[in-house]
Amino acid sequence: MAETCYRHPDRETRVSCSSCGRPICPDCMTPTPVGMRCPECMRQRTRVVQAGGGGGFWRAPATFVLIGLNVVAYLIELAAGGGGFSPGGSVVVDFALFGPSVAEGEWYRLVTSGFLHASLLHIGFNMLLLYFLGRLLEPALGTPRFVALYFASLLAGSFGALVLDPNALTLGASGAVFGLAGATFVIARGRGMDAIAGEIGFLIVFNLVIGFTVPNISVGGHLGGLAAGVICALAIVAGERGRLGRRHFPTEMAIIVAVGVAAALGSLAVA
Numbered sequence: 001m002a003e004t005c006y007r008h009p010d011r012e013t014r015v016s017c018s019s020c021g022r023p024i025c026p027d028c029m030t031p032t033p034v035g036m037r038c039p040e041c042m043r044q045r046t047r048v049v050q051a052g053g054g055g056g057f058w059r060a061p062a063t064f065v066l067i068g069l070n071v072v073a074y075l076i077e078l079a080a081g082g083g084g085f086s087p088g089g090s091v092v093v094d095f096a097l098f099g100p101s102v103a104e105g106e107w108y109r110l111v112t113s114g115f116l117h118a119s120l121l122h123i124g125f126n127m128l129l130l131y132f133l134g135r136l137l138e139p140a141l142g143t144p145r146f147v148a149l150y151f152a153s154l155l156a157g158s159f160g161a162l163v164l165d166p167n168a169l170t171l172g173a174s175g176a177v178f179g180l181a182g183a184t185f186v187i188a189r190g191r192g193m194d195a196i197a198g199e200i201g202f203l204i205v206f207n208l209v210i211g212f213t214v215p216n217i218s219v220g221g222h223l224g225g226l227a228a229g230v231i232c233a234l235a236i237v238a239g240e241r242g243r244l245g246r247r248h249f250p251t252e253m254a255i256i257v258a259v260g261v262a263a264a265l266g267s268l269a270v271a
Contacts, residue, residue, distance in 0.1 A: 003242045007039070016240045017041055018140055018191065021249055023242060036191065062143045063134025066150065067127050070173055073115040074123050092116055092171060097158055099166025102271035110267050114154040116171040126173040129203075133180040136196070140187065141236065148253060149232050152260035153179020153225040159263040160224020162270050168218070175221040178207070179229030186230055190237035228263060232256045 005011045005025035013025045017038035029036040057064050073091075082089020097113035098106075117123035138146040157175015161168070181204050188197035204226065211217045235255040239248030 003246065014241045016242065016248075018240070019142075021240070060135045060138040060146075062147050062150070063130065063138050066134070067130055070115050070117070070123060070127060070130075074117050077116060092118075092169070097161055097170040098168075099162050099271040102162070102267065107264070107268060110155055110158040110264055111151070113158060113171045114173050114176055117173070118171060122172060126177055129177045130173065130180070133177065133184055133200075137180055137184050137187070145236065145249075145253065145256065148256040148260070149179065149183055149229065150176050152232055152256050152263065153177075153183075153228045155260045155267070156228030156263040157218075157221040157225035159267045159270070160220035160222070160227070161218045162220070162267050163224070164218075164220030166271055170218050170221060172218070172221070174218065175225030178204070178222045178225035179232070181207075182226040182229030183233035183236075186233035187237060190233075190240065224263070228259050231259055 003013060003016075003023040005013050005028055006022045007028050008025050011025040011027075013023050015025075015029065015036055016023050017036060019037055019041040022038055024036060024038045028038055030039070030042045077089055077091045080089045080091040082092045095109060095112040096116055097109050102109055117126065134146070137149075141149070154173070154176035156179065158170075160175065161170045181200055185197050185200040185204060188194070188200060208222065208226075211219045211222045232255065235244070235252050238244055239252045242248070244251040
């Protein structure tokens, strides 16, 4: 059943404001790069830009924090004798994803492996994609949903890697980044931004081809993260279209968290 516009109760709609989530009719919609906005959110956005210039960090704070955490972890790898252009070192051995160690109780590897990288090229490519996708997606979803999506995708990437090769030493943010890419594609399609969806779709296919053709790349990690991102994004789009009820944000968050928990439990089961 369709909801009614919060400003025009006699008009049914299946579109919600991408910022506050209130249902809006065509007369109340203002297209933006991150979806449709209601008049109140558009006025608030104008005041913020005029007052402070809308700096990059505050539009996507979690994106920059996550990049910073990855960089700090890589510097620690270098200090411990790993990273650079030759993977290895005690940090990688102790915190990268490794099925037998996870099975023995070192479950934290499901998360810590997503902040380690094998080389300068590895972290550089992942952080470039995180910067690009995060600055698109975080303002569109809000920081809480974005962070939940990121970690659900990271955990699903660990699950996928363990399913295909539990005895491999796996590391990198690729699973989480693939999840962001999949979510961006679905949400862009759901909000009618086909040009952005086409670009992201090409990026996903291109990277999947690389994953299947270049050795020593965790295909399972990429596919697991991608699947989680798509599932979470489908829940978000369903919420924006009124299919999860009027208060759809808690339901969306519950689904995203459930995806992450299911991935973590699956990882423990297959490790």
